[in-house]
Amino acid sequence: MLDADDRRLVVATQGGLPLVPRPYHLLAEQLGMTPQEVMARLERMLESGVIRRIGAVPNHYAIGYHANGMSVWDVADERIDELGAQVGALDFVTHCYRRPRRLPLWPYNLFAMVHGRSREEVAQKVARIAALLGEACRAHDVLYSSRILKKSGLRLVG
Amino acid sequence: MDEVDRAIVNGLQGGFPLCDEPYRAVAARLGLSEAELLSRLERLLRDGILTRFGPMYQVERMGGAFVLAALAVPEERYEEVAAAVNALPEVAHNYRREHALNMWFVLATETPGGIDEAIARIEAATGLEVHAFPKLKEYFVEMKLTA
Incomplete structure (x- = not known):
C-alpha cells in the first residue's frame, strides 16, 4: 500500500x-x-506493480493506428478461461478481459482490444480470433472507436 | 514525425531510468543530445503525438478500482453528455464507439466505493443509465504500439 x-x-x-x-x-x-x-x-x-512502466504514452491515432476495435464475444462460461488466455496470447491483442454480460442488452463476456492502421486490418485480426474461438463463440461484435473524448489517465485529487 | 521522433516514441514506452540525469542517459542511447531529446518530447506532447510522458499508474494496485462503463447517448445530446462525463476527474478516458452503447469510458477511483459514487453522479448529471463492466479476469494487457 x-x-x-x-x-x-x-x-x-x-x-x-x-x-x-x-x-x-x-x-x-x-x-x-x-x-x-x-x-x-x-x-x-x-x-x-503500482507503476506499470515509466515512459512515453503515445496517442495511437497520432502514430497511425487509426482503427481501434473493441471486439466482444459471447463465449461459453465453462471455456472462457482457457479461450481467454489463448486470445490474450495473440500478438495483436493489447488487452483481453472477462467482463459480465448485461442481458438482454449485452450478451458478450470476453473483451479483446485490437488495434490496426485501418478497419480492414482490424477486421482481419478479428477474423483470426473468430477462427480461434470457433463454435465456442455464440455471437460477436466489433465496436470501433471513432473519437477520443478524453484521455488523461489516472488523476488522484491532490 | 521524422525518424528520430519515431525512435523516441518506439524506444521510450517503458524502462525510463531512475537516475540523476535520466534524459541524458536515454538520449545517449538514441544518439541524441539531452537538449534535443527534451525539446522533441516537448513538441511531441504539445502536438498530441504523446498523451503523457512519465509513470503509468495502476490504480488497482493502490487499493483503488478501475471499471469500464458505457452509456447509450441520444445523438442530439452527445456533446452535452460527453462534457458532463469528462468533467469528472474519475473519468480516465472516454471513447466514442459505434454501437447503441456509444460512449465507453473508464472510471478510476482511489477506493472501490468511489466507483458507485461516480456512477451515481454521472446518472444524476445525465439522466442516463450507466452500464458498468467491471473486469472479472485479466487475460492479457500490454499496450505497446509501434509508430
Whole structure:
C-alpha cells in the first residue's frame, strides 16, 4: 500500500515527469524529499506493480493506428478461461478481459482490444480470433472507436 | 514525425531510468543530445503525438478500482453528455464507439466505493443509465504500439 509521501509523489507525477535535465531532483525539491528518496519510492512502486512502466504514452491515432476495435464475444462460461488466455496470447491483442454480460442488452463476456492502421486490418485480426474461438463463440461484435473524448489517465485529487 | 521522433516514441514506452540525469542517459542511447531529446518530447506532447510522458499508474494496485462503463447517448445530446462525463476527474478516458452503447469510458477511483459514487453522479448529471463492466479476469494487457 501507499503511504502519504507515495501518494504525494503520485499526485506530482501522474500528469507526467518534468522535462528538465534532473526531473527527480526537481520533484524532490517540490515535495521536500531527497532525490534518492524520490527514486527509491518510484522504484518500489515499479516493483510492486503500482507503476506499470515509466515512459512515453503515445496517442495511437497520432502514430497511425487509426482503427481501434473493441471486439466482444459471447463465449461459453465453462471455456472462457482457457479461450481467454489463448486470445490474450495473440500478438495483436493489447488487452483481453472477462467482463459480465448485461442481458438482454449485452450478451458478450470476453473483451479483446485490437488495434490496426485501418478497419480492414482490424477486421482481419478479428477474423483470426473468430477462427480461434470457433463454435465456442455464440455471437460477436466489433465496436470501433471513432473519437477520443478524453484521455488523461489516472488523476488522484491532490 | 521524422525518424528520430519515431525512435523516441518506439524506444521510450517503458524502462525510463531512475537516475540523476535520466534524459541524458536515454538520449545517449538514441544518439541524441539531452537538449534535443527534451525539446522533441516537448513538441511531441504539445502536438498530441504523446498523451503523457512519465509513470503509468495502476490504480488497482493502490487499493483503488478501475471499471469500464458505457452509456447509450441520444445523438442530439452527445456533446452535452460527453462534457458532463469528462468533467469528472474519475473519468480516465472516454471513447466514442459505434454501437447503441456509444460512449465507453473508464472510471478510476482511489477506493472501490468511489466507483458507485461516480456512477451515481454521472446518472444524476445525465439522466442516463450507466452500464458498468467491471473486469472479472485479466487475460492479457500490454499496450505497446509501434509508430
